[in-house]
Amino acid sequence: MVVLARPQTLAEACTLAAERGDDAKFVSGGTAVVLMLTQGLIAPETLISLDGLRGDAALPGWTAAEGTPGELVIGGGMTLADVARDPLVRDLAPSLAHAASMVGNVRIRNVATLGGNVAEADYASDPPCVLVSLGAELDVVGPEGRRTIPAREMFLDFYTTALATGEVLTAIRVPRHPRASADYLKFCSVSAEDRPCVGVATVLELTGDGEVVALDAAIGAVGSVPQRFEDVLSDEVGRVWSAEIASRVAQEYARRITPMDDARGSRAYRGRLIDVLVRRSLATVAREQEARRGA
Numbered sequence: 001m002v003v004l005a006r007p008q009t010l011a012e013a014c015t016l017a018a019e020r021g022d023d024a025k026f027v028s029g030g031t032a033v034v035l036m037l038t039q040g041l042i043a044p045e046t047l048i049s050l051d052g053l054r055g056d057a058a059l060p061g062w063t064a065a066e067g068t069p070g071e072l073v074i075g076g077g078m079t080l081a082d083v084a085r086d087p088l089v090r091d092l093a094p095s096l097a098h099a100a101s102m103v104g105n106v107r108i109r110n111v112a113t114l115g116g117n118v119a120e121a122d123y124a125s126d127p128p129c130v131l132v133s134l135g136a137e138l139d140v141v142g143p144e145g146r147r148t149i150p151a152r153e154m155f156l157d158f159y160t161t162a163l164a165t166g167e168v169l170t171a172i173r174v175p176r177h178p179r180a181s182a183d184y185l186k187f188c189s190v191s192a193e194d195r196p197c198v199g200v201a202t203v204l205e206l207t208g209d210g211e212v213v214a215l216d217a218a219i220g221a222v223g224s225v226p227q228r229f230e231d232v233l234s235d236e237v238g239r240v241w242s243a244e245i246a247s248r249v250a251q252e253y254a255r256r257i258t259p260m261d262d263a264r265g266s267r268a269y270r271g272r273l274i275d276v277l278v279r280r281s282l283a284t285v286a287r288e289q290e291a292r293r294g295a
Contacts, residue, residue, distance in 0.1 A: 072176060142164055181292075183202050
Protein backbone atom coordinates (compact mmCIF):
# COMPACT_ATOMS: atom_id res chain seq x y z
CA MET A 1 0.00 0.00 0.00
CA VAL A 2 1.39 3.38 -1.07
CA VAL A 3 1.11 6.30 1.35
CA LEU A 4 0.57 9.79 -0.10
CA ALA A 5 2.18 12.59 1.95
CA ARG A 6 1.30 16.24 1.31
CA PRO A 7 3.91 18.54 2.89
CA GLN A 8 3.11 22.25 2.75
CA THR A 9 6.66 23.58 2.51
CA LEU A 10 9.82 22.68 0.65
CA ALA A 11 11.64 22.16 3.96
CA GLU A 12 9.01 19.63 5.06
CA ALA A 13 9.20 17.81 1.73
CA CYS A 14 12.99 17.51 1.88
CA THR A 15 12.96 16.37 5.50
CA LEU A 16 10.36 13.71 4.77
CA ALA A 17 12.30 12.51 1.72
CA ALA A 18 15.47 12.24 3.78
CA GLU A 19 13.63 10.19 6.42
CA ARG A 20 12.07 7.79 3.92
CA GLY A 21 15.14 7.51 1.67
CA ASP A 22 14.86 5.24 -1.37
CA ASP A 23 11.37 4.15 -0.29
CA ALA A 24 9.94 7.57 -1.23
CA LYS A 25 9.38 9.36 -4.51
CA PHE A 26 8.35 12.92 -5.26
CA VAL A 27 5.25 13.46 -7.39
CA SER A 28 4.06 16.71 -8.92
CA GLY A 29 1.81 16.41 -11.96
CA GLY A 30 2.06 12.64 -11.68
CA THR A 31 1.88 11.95 -15.42
CA ALA A 32 5.06 9.88 -15.37
CA VAL A 33 5.00 8.48 -11.84
CA VAL A 34 1.44 7.17 -12.08
CA LEU A 35 2.23 5.45 -15.36
CA MET A 36 5.32 3.78 -13.91
CA LEU A 37 3.33 2.72 -10.85
CA THR A 38 0.59 1.10 -12.91
CA GLN A 39 3.18 -0.70 -15.05
CA GLY A 40 4.98 -2.00 -11.98
CA LEU A 41 8.24 -0.25 -12.89
CA ILE A 42 8.51 1.43 -9.48
CA ALA A 43 7.13 0.50 -6.07
CA PRO A 44 7.74 3.31 -3.56
CA GLU A 45 6.21 3.04 -0.11
CA THR A 46 5.60 6.80 0.04
CA LEU A 47 4.67 9.35 -2.60
CA ILE A 48 5.53 12.90 -1.56
CA SER A 49 3.23 15.35 -3.30
CA LEU A 50 4.71 18.72 -4.24
CA ASP A 51 1.33 20.36 -4.82
CA GLY A 52 1.50 22.01 -1.42
CA LEU A 53 4.55 24.01 -2.45
CA ARG A 54 2.29 26.40 -4.33
CA GLY A 55 1.59 28.05 -0.98
CA ASP A 56 5.16 28.03 0.33
CA ALA A 57 6.18 31.66 0.91
CA ALA A 58 9.83 30.59 0.73
CA LEU A 59 9.30 29.47 -2.86
CA PRO A 60 7.45 32.36 -4.55
CA GLY A 61 8.45 31.47 -8.12
CA TRP A 62 7.46 27.80 -8.00
CA THR A 63 4.76 28.12 -10.68
CA ALA A 64 5.89 31.21 -12.60
CA ALA A 65 8.49 32.52 -15.04
CA GLU A 66 10.53 35.63 -14.35
CA GLY A 67 13.01 37.51 -16.49
CA THR A 68 16.15 39.19 -15.19
CA PRO A 69 18.78 41.12 -17.18
CA GLY A 70 20.87 37.96 -17.53
CA GLU A 71 18.50 35.01 -17.50
CA LEU A 72 15.03 33.54 -17.63
CA VAL A 73 14.00 31.75 -14.42
CA ILE A 74 11.23 29.14 -14.67
CA GLY A 75 9.75 27.62 -11.51
CA GLY A 76 10.02 23.85 -11.25
CA GLY A 77 6.27 23.60 -10.58
CA MET A 78 5.25 25.43 -13.75
CA THR A 79 3.17 23.16 -15.99
CA LEU A 80 4.33 22.39 -19.51
CA ALA A 81 1.18 24.06 -20.84
CA ASP A 82 2.04 27.26 -18.99
CA VAL A 83 5.65 27.09 -20.17
CA ALA A 84 4.46 26.68 -23.76
CA ARG A 85 2.14 29.69 -23.71
CA ASP A 86 3.93 32.05 -21.31
CA PRO A 87 4.81 35.27 -23.22
CA LEU A 88 8.13 35.64 -21.40
CA VAL A 89 9.24 32.09 -22.18
CA ARG A 90 8.10 32.43 -25.79
CA ASP A 91 10.11 35.63 -26.11
CA LEU A 92 13.31 34.67 -24.26
CA ALA A 93 13.43 30.89 -24.88
CA PRO A 94 11.21 30.12 -27.90
CA SER A 95 12.75 26.69 -28.54
CA LEU A 96 11.88 25.63 -24.98
CA ALA A 97 8.32 26.93 -25.30
CA HIS A 98 7.99 25.00 -28.56
CA ALA A 99 9.39 21.80 -27.05
CA ALA A 100 7.02 22.07 -24.07
CA SER A 101 4.08 22.43 -26.46
CA MET A 102 4.97 19.09 -28.08
CA VAL A 103 5.04 16.86 -25.00
CA GLY A 104 2.19 14.36 -24.85
CA ASN A 105 -1.23 15.88 -25.36
CA VAL A 106 -3.05 18.86 -23.89
CA ARG A 107 -4.32 16.87 -20.89
CA ILE A 108 -0.78 15.80 -20.00
CA ARG A 109 0.68 19.27 -20.52
CA ASN A 110 -1.98 20.81 -18.28
CA VAL A 111 -0.73 18.87 -15.24
CA ALA A 112 2.85 17.76 -16.03
CA THR A 113 5.51 20.17 -14.74
CA LEU A 114 8.78 21.19 -16.34
CA GLY A 115 10.67 20.28 -13.17
CA GLY A 116 9.09 16.85 -13.11
CA ASN A 117 9.83 16.32 -16.78
CA VAL A 118 13.51 17.11 -16.26
CA ALA A 119 13.78 15.06 -13.06
CA GLU A 120 12.24 12.05 -14.78
CA ALA A 121 15.03 12.07 -17.39
CA ASP A 122 12.97 10.32 -20.03
CA TYR A 123 15.34 9.80 -22.96
CA ALA A 124 12.49 10.40 -25.44
CA SER A 125 11.06 13.57 -23.95
CA ASP A 126 11.44 16.94 -25.65
CA PRO A 127 12.62 19.58 -23.11
CA PRO A 128 15.89 17.97 -21.89
CA CYS A 129 17.90 18.33 -25.09
CA VAL A 130 16.62 21.90 -25.52
CA LEU A 131 17.82 22.82 -22.02
CA VAL A 132 21.19 21.24 -22.83
CA SER A 133 21.49 23.26 -26.05
CA LEU A 134 20.60 26.50 -24.23
CA GLY A 135 23.18 25.96 -21.49
CA ALA A 136 20.52 26.01 -18.78
CA GLU A 137 21.24 25.53 -15.09
CA LEU A 138 19.02 23.76 -12.58
CA ASP A 139 18.48 24.93 -8.99
CA VAL A 140 17.88 22.09 -6.57
CA VAL A 141 17.20 21.98 -2.84
CA GLY A 142 17.64 18.95 -0.62
CA PRO A 143 18.51 17.78 2.88
CA GLU A 144 22.08 19.06 2.43
CA GLY A 145 21.02 22.50 1.21
CA ARG A 146 20.95 24.26 -2.13
CA ARG A 147 23.08 23.75 -5.22
CA THR A 148 23.00 24.31 -8.97
CA ILE A 149 23.47 21.60 -11.59
CA PRO A 150 24.27 22.48 -15.22
CA ALA A 151 21.74 20.84 -17.53
CA ARG A 152 24.67 19.34 -19.43
CA GLU A 153 25.63 17.43 -16.27
CA MET A 154 22.11 16.53 -15.14
CA PHE A 155 21.33 13.48 -17.25
CA LEU A 156 23.42 10.41 -16.43
CA ASP A 157 21.56 7.44 -17.93
CA PHE A 158 18.08 6.19 -18.75
CA TYR A 159 15.77 7.79 -16.13
CA THR A 160 18.81 8.64 -14.02
CA THR A 161 19.93 12.14 -13.02
CA ALA A 162 22.50 13.88 -10.84
CA LEU A 163 19.79 14.59 -8.24
CA ALA A 164 20.64 13.19 -4.83
CA THR A 165 18.07 11.47 -2.61
CA GLY A 166 15.58 14.01 -1.31
CA GLU A 167 16.50 16.80 -3.72
CA VAL A 168 13.77 18.83 -5.45
CA LEU A 169 14.35 20.72 -8.69
CA THR A 170 13.05 24.17 -7.76
CA ALA A 171 13.94 26.31 -10.79
CA ILE A 172 15.33 26.19 -14.31
CA ARG A 173 17.63 29.07 -15.28
CA VAL A 174 18.10 29.80 -18.98
CA PRO A 175 20.80 32.34 -19.95
CA ARG A 176 19.53 35.20 -22.08
CA HIS A 177 21.07 35.45 -25.54
CA PRO A 178 19.02 38.21 -27.15
CA ARG A 179 20.88 38.11 -30.47
CA ALA A 180 20.86 34.32 -30.87
CA SER A 181 18.30 32.15 -32.65
CA ALA A 182 17.17 28.78 -31.29
CA ASP A 183 15.11 25.94 -32.75
CA TYR A 184 13.69 22.56 -31.75
CA LEU A 185 12.81 20.02 -34.41
CA LYS A 186 11.62 16.48 -33.87
CA PHE A 187 10.51 13.58 -36.01
CA CYS A 188 7.96 11.02 -34.83
CA SER A 189 8.10 7.76 -36.76
CA VAL A 190 4.98 6.28 -35.13
CA SER A 191 1.86 8.26 -35.99
CA ALA A 192 0.03 7.23 -32.82
CA GLU A 193 2.81 8.59 -30.58
CA ASP A 194 4.13 12.01 -29.66
CA ARG A 195 7.48 10.61 -28.55
CA PRO A 196 10.28 11.49 -30.96
CA CYS A 197 12.37 9.06 -32.91
CA VAL A 198 14.94 11.88 -33.02
CA GLY A 199 14.81 15.37 -31.51
CA VAL A 200 17.24 18.16 -32.43
CA ALA A 201 17.79 21.44 -30.56
CA THR A 202 20.08 24.08 -32.10
CA VAL A 203 21.32 27.58 -31.28
CA LEU A 204 23.12 30.00 -33.59
CA GLU A 205 24.38 33.56 -33.24
CA LEU A 206 26.20 35.46 -36.00
CA THR A 207 27.95 38.81 -36.09
CA GLY A 208 26.91 41.50 -38.52
CA ASP A 209 29.56 40.12 -40.88
CA GLY A 210 28.15 36.61 -40.64
CA GLU A 211 30.80 35.12 -38.36
CA VAL A 212 29.72 32.46 -35.88
CA VAL A 213 29.64 33.82 -32.33
CA ALA A 214 27.79 30.90 -30.76
CA LEU A 215 26.76 27.51 -32.08
CA ASP A 216 25.08 24.65 -30.28
CA ALA A 217 23.31 21.40 -31.08
CA ALA A 218 21.92 18.69 -28.81
CA ILE A 219 20.25 15.48 -29.95
CA GLY A 220 17.55 13.68 -27.97
CA ALA A 221 15.78 10.30 -28.16
CA VAL A 222 18.75 8.51 -29.74
CA GLY A 223 20.41 7.27 -26.57
CA SER A 224 20.21 7.29 -22.80
CA VAL A 225 21.01 11.03 -22.53
CA PRO A 226 21.03 14.07 -24.83
CA GLN A 227 24.04 13.98 -27.16
CA ARG A 228 26.27 17.06 -27.58
CA PHE A 229 29.87 17.48 -28.78
CA GLU A 230 31.59 20.64 -27.60
CA ASP A 231 34.65 20.26 -29.82
CA VAL A 232 32.57 19.92 -32.98
CA LEU A 233 30.73 23.13 -32.14
CA SER A 234 33.68 25.20 -30.94
CA ASP A 235 35.66 24.40 -34.10
CA GLU A 236 33.17 26.46 -36.12
CA VAL A 237 33.18 29.59 -33.91
CA GLY A 238 34.80 32.54 -35.71
CA ARG A 239 34.12 31.20 -39.20
CA VAL A 240 31.76 32.88 -41.64
CA TRP A 241 28.50 30.95 -41.64
CA SER A 242 27.76 28.76 -44.64
CA ALA A 243 25.82 25.64 -45.52
CA GLU A 244 29.13 23.77 -45.36
CA ILE A 245 29.31 24.41 -41.60
CA ALA A 246 25.85 22.92 -41.13
CA SER A 247 26.89 19.93 -43.22
CA ARG A 248 30.06 19.37 -41.22
CA VAL A 249 28.26 19.54 -37.89
CA ALA A 250 25.46 17.25 -39.08
CA GLN A 251 27.83 14.69 -40.56
CA GLU A 252 30.09 14.66 -37.51
CA TYR A 253 27.16 14.23 -35.11
CA ALA A 254 25.81 11.39 -37.24
CA ARG A 255 29.26 9.79 -37.30
CA ARG A 256 29.88 10.03 -33.57
CA ILE A 257 26.45 9.03 -32.27
CA THR A 258 25.61 5.34 -32.08
CA PRO A 259 21.80 5.52 -31.89
CA MET A 260 19.62 3.06 -30.07
CA ASP A 261 17.64 0.52 -32.05
CA ASP A 262 13.97 0.12 -31.08
CA ALA A 263 10.40 0.14 -32.40
CA ARG A 264 10.63 3.84 -33.28
CA GLY A 265 13.57 3.36 -35.60
CA SER A 266 16.61 1.26 -36.41
CA ARG A 267 20.14 2.40 -35.72
CA ALA A 268 20.72 3.16 -39.40
CA TYR A 269 17.41 5.02 -39.72
CA ARG A 270 18.13 7.21 -36.72
CA GLY A 271 21.65 7.87 -37.95
CA ARG A 272 20.31 9.20 -41.24
CA LEU A 273 17.70 11.29 -39.41
CA ILE A 274 20.36 12.91 -37.23
CA ASP A 275 22.19 14.11 -40.34
CA VAL A 276 19.02 15.39 -42.03
CA LEU A 277 17.42 17.04 -38.99
CA VAL A 278 20.58 18.79 -37.79
CA ARG A 279 20.96 20.34 -41.25
CA ARG A 280 17.30 21.41 -41.30
CA SER A 281 17.36 22.88 -37.81
CA LEU A 282 20.58 24.79 -38.45
CA ALA A 283 19.11 26.08 -41.72
CA THR A 284 16.13 27.40 -39.75
CA VAL A 285 18.22 29.33 -37.22
CA ALA A 286 20.54 30.57 -39.99
CA ARG A 287 17.57 32.01 -41.91
CA GLU A 288 16.40 33.80 -38.78
CA GLN A 289 19.88 35.23 -38.23
CA GLU A 290 20.03 36.42 -41.84
CA ALA A 291 16.62 38.05 -41.47
CA ARG A 292 17.81 39.87 -38.35
CA ARG A 293 20.92 41.10 -40.14
CA GLY A 294 18.79 42.44 -42.98
CA ALA A 295 16.22 44.12 -40.73
